[in-house]
Amino acid sequence: MKWISFYSKIREWLRFSYAKDYYSASLLNQLIVEDYTYLLEEIKGKEVAVVGAGPSLTSIKEINADIIISADGATNYLVKKGIIPDIVVTDLDGIEIFPEKSVYVVLAHGDNIDKIQKVKKMKYIIGTCQVMPFGRLKMFGGFTDGDRAVILAKIYGAEKILLYAMDFDSNYIGKFSKPWYDTDVPISWIKREKLKIAKNIVKEALQQSL
Numbered sequence: 001m002k003w004i005s006f007y008s009k010i011r012e013w014l015r016f017s018y019a020k021d022y023y024s025a026s027l028l029n030q031l032i033v034e035d036y037t038y039l040l041e042e043i044k045g046k047e048v049a050v051v052g053a054g055p056s057l058t059s060i061k062e063i064n065a066d067i068i069i070s071a072d073g074a075t076n077y078l079v080k081k082g083i084i085p086d087i088v089v090t091d092l093d094g095i096e097i098f099p100e101k102s103v104y105v106v107l108a109h110g111d112n113i114d115k116i117q118k119v120k121k122m123k124y125i126i127g128t129c130q131v132m133p134f135g136r137l138k139m140f141g142g143f144t145d146g147d148r149a150v151i152l153a154k155i156y157g158a159e160k161i162l163l164y165a166m167d168f169d170s171n172y173i174g175k176f177s178k179p180w181y182d183t184d185v186p187i188s189w190i191k192r193e194k195l196k197i198a199k200n201i202v203k204e205a206l207q208q209s210l
């Protein structure tokens with residue numbers, strides 16, 4: 001599978017641990033009792049907005065789309081503005097507010113082992129991982145929360161994908177990226193690498209220059 005070898009390369013490049021990625025996946029799998037994957041079929045033929053947590057997030061006043069997918073920390077801003085995402089794509093390190101009716105596409109990885117229990121606050125959970133999927137876990141592809149949202153919209157047949165606050169070239173991480181940030185934060189080496197990877201994935205998925 002294309003994504004399996006992609007994740008191996010990323011682990012090597014960013015020094016992530018396979019054993020921890022696997023352990024995290026096994027914890028998430030144990031917490032999933034029902035398969036809600038069918039809910040993603042709602043995406044087919046729709047205009048989908050993917051909302052990232054870049055610095056431009058705070059200038060968004062409204063979103064015109066049939067379906068809103070928020071990437072992790074962006075959810076906190078949207079909900080405070082009264083915009084409830086239909087789908088949240090998260091690796092659990094940004095999100096603090098858990099709208100009841102949203103569908104959560106959760107990634108287990110080696111650096112969120114201590115956050116997996118957060119899924120207990122969610123009803124409609126779809127578990128994903130970056131090792132060979134097992135049990136109830138799925139693999140749709142993509143890497144960061146934002147580009148995984150784009151890939152999801154694409155593979156479930158979105159007619160159009162609109163990007164909001166996907167500020168890949170910014171020198172700042174948006175303040176909604178992590179609950180403990182109170183301003184935008186100058187970008188770190190690892191976040192720059194992650195955003196480069198994300199940008200390439202989105203460019204390829206949408207077949208457009210960004």
Ligand SMILES: Nc1ncnc2c1ncn2[C@@H]1O[C@H](COP(=O)(O)OP(=O)(O)OP(=O)(O)O)[C@@H](O)[C@H]1O
Pocket residue numbers: 051052053054055071072073074091093094143144145146147165166167168169170172173174176177178191194195198
């Ligand atoms: N400048 C930016 N700062 C933060 N997020 C951005 C930016 N530009 C685009 N994004 C997108 O917004 C998504 C949500 O942000 P968030 O920081 O919560 O993501 P993440 O994937 O969990 O990253 P991290 O590994 O740092 O926890 C990112 O995954 C990324 O795809």
Ligand SMILES: Nc1nc2c(c(=O)[nH]1)N=C(CO)CN2
Pocket residue numbers: 016017021091109110111130143144145194
């Ligand atoms: N092990 C590990 N995997 C990841 C990580 C991370 O920090 N550690 N971050 C991601 C997207 O931001 C996606 N996958």
Ligand SMILES: [Mg+2]
Pocket residue numbers: 072073090091092093094145
């Ligand atoms: Mg995150």
